[in-house]
Amino acid sequence: GAVVSQHPSWVICKSGTSVKIECRSLDFQATTMFWYRQFPKQSLMLMATSNEGSKATYEQGVEKDKFLINHASLTLSTLTVTSAHPEDSSFYICSARDVRLLPFFGQGTRLTVV
Amino acid sequence: GIQVEQSPPDLILQEGANSTLRCNFSDSVNNLQWFHQNPWGQLINLFYIPSGTKQNGRLSATTVATERYSLLYISSSQTTDSGVYFCACQPLGGAGSYQLTFGKGTKLSVIP
DSSP states (O other): OOOEEEEOSEEEEOTTOOEEEEEEESSSOOSEEEEEEEOTTSOEEEEEEEETTSOOEEOTTOOTTTEEEEEEETTEEEEEEOSOOGGGOEEEEEEEEOTTOOEEEOOOEEEEEO | OOOEEEEOSEEEEETTOOEEEEEEESSOEEEEEEEEEOTTOOEEEEEEOSSEEEEETTEEEEEEGGGTEEEEEEOSOOGGGOEEEEEEEEESSSTTTTOOEEOOOEEEEEEO
16 A cells, blocks of 8 residues: 655654654655644644645644645655644644545654653 | 544453444545554554445444444454554545544553
């Protein structure tokens, strides 16, 4: 099946710094990728839909200036958490949609802001 | 948007027992998937099953689209089955129709 690689798997950063998370579709092209956030013991909540070559569509309540999404190519989308604070600590997961419109998920990134 | 409800929220099983997890959804779906999230957070797709029945080893799933529910069966459970099982739905048509909406999951603990 299709493979989606997410990097890094975990990151610890200081409050006020920015962190970039990469999501790559390794063996297929993905015109659309999705970014989810998961708090401990909770479900996955969609943050934004990332479309190649255009601006991301953010879900209600997600700050677009804080969570910058760039989908510069058909195989790469990045999520940058800017000026991170402890409340941004969470598990972030991306998914990419293949030609059959099936979503495949990355391994997730555990972000801890100290 | 579509509502996805899973039950039970928690389930404890003795190794070797069978279980049934349920997913109810509020609207017609284009896609329904069952996932297992392992302790490291990785989501593993178990079934793509917008309708009908599928089986894969000890796991099987049935979706009755007309009645808007899906069931995941786990037989002869093993400790490695422990984790959180999510049902996720992609609504049929309309805005955001390619987005998956996740239920809150069922946390399964299989004890030896």
